[in-house]
Amino acid sequence: MGFRKLQHARVxxxxxxxxxxxxxxxxxxxxxxxxxRTAKLCGIEARYVAPDGxxxxxxxxxxxxxxxxxxxxxxxxxxxxxxLSQTPDYVVPATSCVLQxxxxxxxxxAAFDMSLGCSGYLYGLMVAFGMxxxxxxxxxxxxxxxxxxxxxxxxxxxxNVLFGxxxxxxxxxxxxxxxxxxxxxxxxxxxxxxxxxxxxxFRTPCNADTARRKxxxxxxxxxxxxxxxxxxxxxxxxxxxxxxxxxxxxxSTSGWSVGSVDHWLFHQANRFMLDHFARKLSIAPDRMxxxxxxxxNTSPPSIPLLMVSEDFQSxxxxxxxxxxxxxxxxxxxxxxxxxxxxxxxxxxLARHA
Amino acid sequence: xxGKFAExxxxxMEVPVERITDDFRMEEQASWDSLxxxxxxxxxxxxxQRVLDxxxxxxxxxxxxxxxxxxxAEA
Numbered sequence: 276m277g278f279r280k281l282q283h284a285r286v287x288x289x290x291x292x293x294x295x296x297x298x299x300x301x302x303x304x305x306x307x308x309x310x311x312r313t314a315k316l317c318g319i320e321a322r323y324v325a326p327d328g329x330x331x332x333x334x335x336x337x338x339x340x341x342x343x344x345x346x347x348x349x350x351x352x353x354x355x356x357x358x359l360s361q362t363p364d365y366v367v368p369a370t371s372c373v374l375q376x377x378x379x380x381x382x383x384x385a386a387f388d389m390s391l392g393c394s395g396y397l398y399g400l401m402v403a404f405g406m407x408x409x410x411x412x413x414x415x416x417x418x419x420x421x422x423x424x425x426x427x428x429x430x431x432x433x434x435n436v437l438f439g440x441x442x443x444x445x446x447x448x449x450x451x452x453x454x455x456x457x458x459x460x461x462x463x464x465x466x467x468x469x470x471x472x473x474x475x476x477f478r479t480p481c482n483a484d485t486a487r488r489k490x491x492x493x494x495x496x497x498x499x500x501x502x503x504x505x506x507x508x509x510x511x512x513x514x515x516x517x518x519x520x521x522x523x524x525x526x527s528t529s530g531w532s533v534g535s536v537d538h539w540l541f542h543q544a545n546r547f548m549l550d551h552f553a554r555k556l557s558i559a560p561d562r563m564x565x566x567x568x569x570x571x572n573t574s575p576p577s578i579p580l581l582m583v584s585e586d587f588q589s590x591x592x593x594x595x596x597x598x599x600x601x602x603x604x605x606x607x608x609x610x611x612x613x614x615x616x617x618x619x620x621x622x623x624l625a626r627h628a
Numbered sequence: 629x630x631g632k633f634a635e636x637x638x639x640x641m642e643v644p645v646e647r648i649t650d651d652f653r654m655e656e657q658a659s660w661d662s663l664x665x666x667x668x669x670x671x672x673x674x675x676x677q678r679v680l681d682x683x684x685x686x687x688x689x690x691x692x693x694x695x696x697x698x699x700x701a702e703a
Contacts, residue, residue: 316663433662494662508665508682515669515679551670 277460278528284404285453287446288620289582290342292334293323293570294440295628305432313436318546322439322571324424329627331360331420332370334442336377337627339418342444343378345622351381354412359389359399359419359575361605362426374418385412392470393542393604394460395419395575397612400445400600401458407449415447421574423503426472428488430497434505437545439571442627443579446619457529457613459521466607469509474500513607514548521601521611522556529613533558536599536613538591543567543577544604564590578602583621591618633675637691640667650692672698 299321300314314320325334335358343350356378358371365373371386380386391398396419403415420442427434474485485500498504526533539558541549546567553563564581573580578600581587591598596618603609638645642659643652654660665685672678678701688694 312663316666506682507662508669508685511666511669512679512682515673547666547670551674554674 278524279401279405279458280528281401281404281456281458283449283451283453284407284447284456285450285616286400286614286619287448288342288346288622289443289445289579290338290345290622290625291441291443291576291580291583292337292341292625292627293580294325294329294334295626296324296326297321298324300436303432303435304429305435309432310436313433316545316547317437317571318549318565318567319436319571320568322424323441323626325422325440329422330364331362331422331440331442332358332364332374332377332418334422334440334627335360335418335420335444336374336442337625338420338442338444339374339378339416341622341625342446346446346620348414348446350379353380353384353414353416355403355406355415356380356384356386357389357399357403357415357417358386359391359395359417360421361390361392361574362420362422363388363390371418380416391608392421392574392606393544393572393577394602394606394608394610396443396542396578397458397600397602397610398460398608399575400447400612401460401610403445403447404456404458407447409449409451413449417445417447419443419445419575419579421576423572423574426503428496428498428502430488431502433507434503437572439573441570441573441576441580443576445579454615455529456615457525458610459524459528459612460610461517461521461608463513463517463607466509466513469506469513469607470503470605472501472503510604510607511548514544514603517607517609518552518601518603519555521603521609525599525611525613531597531613533599536597537562538587538596539563539599539601540578540581540587541600542602542604543570543581544572574604575602580624582619583624588621633671634691636671636675637668637694640664640671648691650690650695652691653689654691655689668694
């Protein structure tokens with residue numbers, strides 16, 4: 276498993292934005308019994324859904340505007356912009372380049388995209404922490420967002436219950452006095468078939484046939500090859516096989532026990548999985564944050580969305596706190612981090628119209 | 629293996645525990661759906677620290693098949 280011990284980097288601040296449009300379980304189309312059963316297991320009461328024309332980059336831009344104002348960073352002081360998403364604006368160019376212009380950042384700002392799902396925030400954080408240095412890149416703006424609601428078939432009740440849209444912005448800075456941070460990451464590509472949009476890339480370009488919705492051979496849900504397919508039990512099985520080992524690896528490489536971590540921020544996959552991990556890993560309920568009831572599974576921005584919650588802010592005051600973060604999902608890909616130090620500045624959640 | 633496993637499996641299948649015998653056929657139950665598969669994987673992980681392959685689980689037709697899968701995993 277990939278492991279990195281990094282020093283001299285810290286998270287300065289975090290902001291997040293969701294679309295203004297909230298969709299409750301009562302607003303969803305489909306069999307009410309199936310909706311209620313899925314919603315209960317997943318622990319989801321509502322989610323925010325981006326309207327046509329609103330992209331992950333719009334939500335990230337809004338979060339970035341709020342963040343830069345909140346922490347007082349000048350735009351020309353940002354050396355690197357990373358945009359991490361699976362719902363970019365275009366096939367080409369990279370959305371990070373589009374956002375560099377829209378945010379009015381300096382032409383000297385490096386920018387690139389990363390493509391990952393539910394493990395993505397930790398990968399983005401690991402790259403940002405790894406790239407800051409005394410000279411050169413001192414300040415990184417990490418923009419992580421997704422609009423998974425746009426990937427799913429309207430006939431796919433489970434997916435429509437599960438997914439919500441969000442964007443986030445995280446400011447990372449070189450800091451000589453920052454404490455040690457630990458990152459662990461891994462991949463099992465065989466799991467790619469369990470969570471996939473088969474068409475729309477260059478392997479299988481979109482055409483009239485890939486757009487046609489027909490009963491899927493596995494679950495009979497009306498879905499096209501351009502819609503997201505998820506084999507929930509296979510994803511869960513992969514998660515059970517890899518996430519406990521990830522936590523063990525984080526604990527053994529850092530020397531921090533699971534119980535010594537003050538706050539655990541897991542990717543908000545679904546309530547059922549979070550409860551199972553809390554029990555299995557003996558994490559006390561008051562140390563395991565969750566907001567999935569109000570946002571659903573937002574894929575990579577779910578952890579920064581947790582960080583801007585009032586719950587996180589009220590619990591995480593003062594210096595010397597230890598944070599554990601864990602992401603896992605599409606790929607199959609997973610990553611975790613243990614961070615310590617003063618709590619980052621967090622901005623109130625924005626609702627973007 | 630029968631006691632607690634049968635008791636909790638009955639709860640997730642929403643049937644009385646007396647019905648959970650080796651001949652109990654999951655596919656005859658409306659409650660045996662994708663959510664029940666997830667719950668069964670979690671239950672087996674909690675009770676036996678085993679992560680079942682979902683394709684093997686889907687191939688199991690009876691509670692007896694489930695128990696045999698677990699015995700094979702232990703062997």
